Amino acid sequence: MTPISVLVADDIATTREDIKRLxxxxxxxxxxxxxxxxxxxxxxxxxxxxxxxxxxxxxPRIDGIGATEQISESVPQTAIIIISIxxxxxxxxKAMSAGAREYLVKPFSANDLANAIRRVSESQxxxxxxxxxxxxxxxxxxxxxxxxxxxxFFCTKGGIGKTTLACNMAVALAQDYKKKVALVDxxxxxxxxxxxxxxxxxxxxxxxxxxxxxxxxxxxxxFLVPHLSGVRILAAPLSPxxxxxxxxxxxxxxxxxxxxxxDYVIVDTAPIYNDNSLSVMEASDRxxxxxxxxxxxLKHVKKAQEILEALNYVSRAKTILSxxxxxxxxxxxxxxxxxxxxxxxxxxxFKTVKxxxxxxxxxxxxxxxTKVSSSINNLIExxxxxxxxxxxxxxxxxxxxxxxxx
Ligand SMILES: Nc1ncnc2c1ncn2[C@@H]1O[C@H](COP(=O)(O)OP(=O)(O)OP(=O)(O)O)[C@@H](O)[C@H]1O
Ligand SMILES: [Mg+2]
Numbered sequence: 323m324t325p326i327s328v329l330v331a332d333d334i335a336t337t338r339e340d341i342k343r344l345x346x347x348x349x350x351x352x353x354x355x356x357x358x359x360x361x362x363x364x365x366x367x368x369x370x371x372x373x374x375x376x377x378x379x380x381x382p383r384i385d386g387i388g389a390t391e392q393i394s395e396s397v398p399q400t401a402i403i404i405i406s407i408x409x410x411x412x413x414x415x416k417a418m419s420a421g422a423r424e425y426l427v428k429p430f431s432a433n434d435l436a437n438a439i440r441r442v443s444e445s446q447x448x449x450x451x452x453x454x455x456x457x458x459x460x461x462x463x464x465x466x467x468x469x470x471x472x473x474x475f476f477c478t479k480g481g482i483g484k485t486t487l488a489c490n491m492a493v494a495l496a497q498d499y500k501k502k503v504a505l506v507d508x509x510x511x512x513x514x515x516x517x518x519x520x521x522x523x524x525x526x527x528x529x530x531x532x533x534x535x536x537x538x539x540x541x542x543x544x545f546l547v548p549h550l551s552g553v554r555i556l557a558a559p560l561s562p563x564x565x566x567x568x569x570x571x572x573x574x575x576x577x578x579x580x581x582x583x584x585d586y587v588i589v590d591t592a593p594i595y596n597d598n599s600l601s602v603m604e605a606s607d608r609x610x611x612x613x614x615x616x617x618x619x620l621k622h623v624k625k626a627q628e629i630l631e632a633l634n635y636v637s638r639a640k641t642i643l644s645x646x647x648x649x650x651x652x653x654x655x656x657x658x659x660x661x662x663x664x665x666x667x668x669x670x671x672f673k674t675v676k677x678x679x680x681x682x683x684x685x686x687x688x689x690x691x692t693k694v695s696s697s698i699n700n701l702i703e704x705x706x707x708x709x710x711x712x713x714x715x716x717x718x719x720x721x722x723x724x725x726x727x728x
Contacts, residue, residue, distance in 0.1 A: 325352040326443045329370060331363035331389065332378040332405070337428075341376060341405075344432040351439055360384030367393050367400055373443045375402045376435075377422070379413050387417050394421025395478075395625060398595055401446040403438055405430075415562045418511050419480075421594050424566070445570070445597050470502075470581040471707050473588050474606040479622045480593040482612050483644035485509070486675060487668065488590040489518045490698045493684045496552040498699065501585040504546060506556045508573065508602060509592040510565035513558025520682025521547050523557030527576075528564035530556070537575040539583065551687060554584075570601045577605040586707070595629070603630070608705055609639045610665075615650025620659055627660065640665035642701060666701035669693050 328345065330338050330353055338356050345351050355370050357363035361383040367375055375393065379386040390402050404417045404425040414425050423442045426434060473491075475484040492505040507513035507527070516523040530537070530545040546554035556576070559565055580587045589606070591599050603609055609630065613623050623641070630639050641662050643653065647670040657663055671694040678685040686695045 323350065325350050326374060326439055327352055327354040327370070327372040328439060329353075329355045329357065329363065329366055329372040329375045331357040331360070331366075331375060331381065331386070333358050333381045334378075337378070341435070344435050345439075348432075348436045351436060360386060360389035363389045364392050364396075367397050371397055372400055373446065374439050375400055376405050376439075377402050377417075379404060379406045379417060387413065387420050390417055390422050391420040394595060398629070399446070401442040403442055415511060418562065418565070419592065419594055421596065423596065470584045471586055471607040472577055472581055472602075472605055473586060473608045473610065473705070473707070474591060474602050475589070475610050475612055476591050476599065476603070476626065477612040477619070477622065478593045478595065478626060479614075479616075479619045482593075482614055482619065483668065484593075484612050485514055485518055485590050486679070487610070487612060487642065487644065487698070487701070488588050489515060490684045490686045490695075491701060492553045492586070492588040493519075493549070493551040494686045494695075494698050494702060495586050495588075497687065499702070502583070503553045503586045503588060504556065504580045504584040505549075505553050505588045505590070506576070506580070507558035507590050508598060509590055510558055510568055510598065511562040511592060513590065513592075515555060515590055516547075516557040518679055518682065519549050519553075519555065519684065521549055521555055521557070523547050523555070523560075526557045526559050526564070527572075528559035528567045531568050531572045535571075537572060537579060539579050542576060542579050543583075551684070568598070570597045573598055573601050574605065577602070581605075600633075603633065603635060603638075606635075606638060608707065609635060610705075611639055611641045612644050613641060613656065613660075614643065614645050615647065615652075615656065617651065620651070620656065623660060627662075640705065643667045645670040666697065666704050668697045668701070 328351060330341050332338050342353050345353055354372055355366045357366050359382045377386045377390055393400060393402060402422045404422045405428055406414060406425060407428050424438050426438055475488045477484060492503050495501045496503040505515060507515035525545050533541055546556055548554055589602055591602060611623055611626055613619050630636055641664050643664050646667050671692060674685050674689050674692050674694050678688055686698050689695055
């Protein structure tokens, strides 16, 4: 078997030597390169495409967080493990959101290190299988079951409005369309659905997966928190370290269970690519790419489009413009750059949105007559998901009949 290839990025030469020594006797792990700063880590990763990068945080030129962010974008098949010293908790959170897969606090044993490398490389291997279009087509047909629709909001650019949209859309579907709706907060390190909807979520997804490894419908139901709109919410962990308790297997089981019971399962995600976000996309009926009018966001979205294309998910993807204003790129420019038509446009409305977030009441409930509220209904309508399945099938059939009746 080919050994797991590892690049060590740390500015202190003796630390690099220590790490190499720790890994020397592990036959299935091979150190293939060393970098003394973030910039070197990026260029060597691009060149060597190692399975795993061990990344220090404090490094000259580009630090470990910046390097992690760039590598996650440019070489998504490489997994990053952050190695840090005690007391860098805030940095660790940032590193995980930048795309790191695991972290180890120095000093660590040879065993801890080798096991982390094996674990991360194994889950990366699975993720790389997802990235192969032919294989994903097979697994998606087995994964997509039964009745409800899974709708996922996604964008690797943070602060764009994903959570605002997910909460308001879930509430509008429950209130205005009288649907059975579950809202799942899969922004596991920094989820804020519970805060936005002002619910008391003592029990979260992290507590749920600790109850039993194989989830069942009864357990999931017990952890859903009801909102006064009727939406039932599965909250994100209360602290970022608990995020790692939730794995791809849990997410697959959870979504399958919810899809069987709910008309709609709305999923909010973290602004990163990792195993979890890929498995959510795999299960989703609609992937809503949320964008704004900044050029930097479009760069992120282009990358997302490439990934969705590689995974064969383009037909599920829709592009939603959030916080539309007179500033920034024009809609025509955006559509031309991305090569898609926008499915819905949500206007910028600082006052309504901020007020609603601060009060913990979704604006579709507290201010239903604002433009931003009607845009949520337009979004729902434009997704063509509220009609019964038979109706949609019927529409497809009648379209075909019309075509052939000429
Ligand atoms: N339509 C809007 N008009 C004005 N402000 C908005 C609008 N939508 C969202 N915002 C503001 O943008 C900020 C980020 O929104 P939100 O938390 O929904 O984004 P996000 O994409 O979920 O962020 P993160 O990636 O951090 O999870 C919030 O402070 C919110 O007030
Ligand atoms: Mg969010």
